[in-house]
Amino acid sequence: MVYLITLLTIQSFAAIISFIAGAVVVAVVLFLISTSSKEEEKTVAKKKVYKLRGRYFFVLSLSIIVVLLITLRLLPYERFQGEPDETVTVVAMQWMWKMDKGTTDKSPAEFMGANEITLPSNKKIRFVVTSSDVNHSFGIYNSDGVLVTQTQAMPQYNNTLEHVFPEKGEYHILCMEYCGVPHGLMVGKIHIN
Numbered sequence: 298m299v300y301l302i303t304l305l306t307i308q309s310f311a312a313i314i315s316f317i318a319g320a321v322v323v324a325v326v327l328f329l330i331s332t333s334s335k336e337e338e339k340t341v342a343k344k345k346v347y348k349l350r351g352r353y354f355f356v357l358s359l360s361i362i363v364v365l366l367i368t369l370r371l372l373p374y375e376r377f378q379g380e381p382d383e384t385v386t387v388v389a390m391q392w393m394w395k396m397d398k399g400t401t402d403k404s405p406a407e408f409m410g411a412n413e414i415t416l417p418s419n420k421k422i423r424f425v426v427t428s429s430d431v432n433h434s435f436g437i438y439n440s441d442g443v444l445v446t447q448t449q450a451m452p453q454y455n456n457t458l459e460h461v462f463p464e465k466g467e468y469h470i471l472c473m474e475y476c477g478v479p480h481g482l483m484v485g486k487i488h489i490n
Contacts, residue, residue: 307371314364325353381423381459385414389426389433389450391477394470394485405429405452413486418465424458426450434473437487440466447473462489 332345388395388405395410403409406429416422426435428450435458436447445468448458462468470485 318360325349379421382420383416384423384425385416386410387424387426387435387450389428389430389435389472389483391430392472392479392483394435394483396485396487400425412484413488415488415490416462418462418489421459421461424448424460426456426458427454428452431476432474433476433483436471436473438469438471439464440468449474462487465489 329346329349332342383398384400386397386399386401386408388408388410390405394412395408396412396414397408397410398414401408405427408429424435426448430452432452433450434447435450435456437445437460439445445462446458446460448456450456466489468487468489470487472480472483476483
């Protein structure tokens with residue numbers, strides 16, 4: 298079973314499990330429809346339905362627990378959260394990013410930072426992300442244009458995002474939440490050494 302799971306991608310495994318679960322639900326509904334057409338005393342029918350419902354609930358609950366136990370270990374989160382090697386404050390505003398190393402007690406409007414920042418590779422970086430005006434989405438893309446990680450940038454709220462950049466190079470920050478006409482110009486850069 299473990300070998301089969303490693304051969305499948307997470308998406309295809311989820312699709313197979315969803316298909317099986319859907320087939321079970323359809324089978325139960327068809328069974329209930331076919332047995333409900335028979336004429337029998339209501340109390341006898343009620344006992345059968347309650348008995349079947351109890352079994353169905355038990356099997357469904359057991360299946361959900363087993364699937365959760367199997368798939369929780371596949372999540373991309375670190376098992377042991379530790380302190381980051383570096384913290385970066387990120388403030389989004391229409392239509393730019395402001396970034397600086399460390400944390401700040403200034404309001405987002407007072408925060409001074411640059412649109413570009415240089416960070417080390419293979420170190421855990423904690424981004425503290427907020428917005429000074431409207432909702433934005435802090436998306437980090439590698440040089441191939443592939444989304445590496447992302448979080449929301451919301452006014453009056455700090456989201457934290459931890460990431461390790463395994464490869465040196467240039468990463469682009471794009472806003473993934475439409476925030477006005479110049480939305481496409483809201484680009485920042487992270488240089489990884």
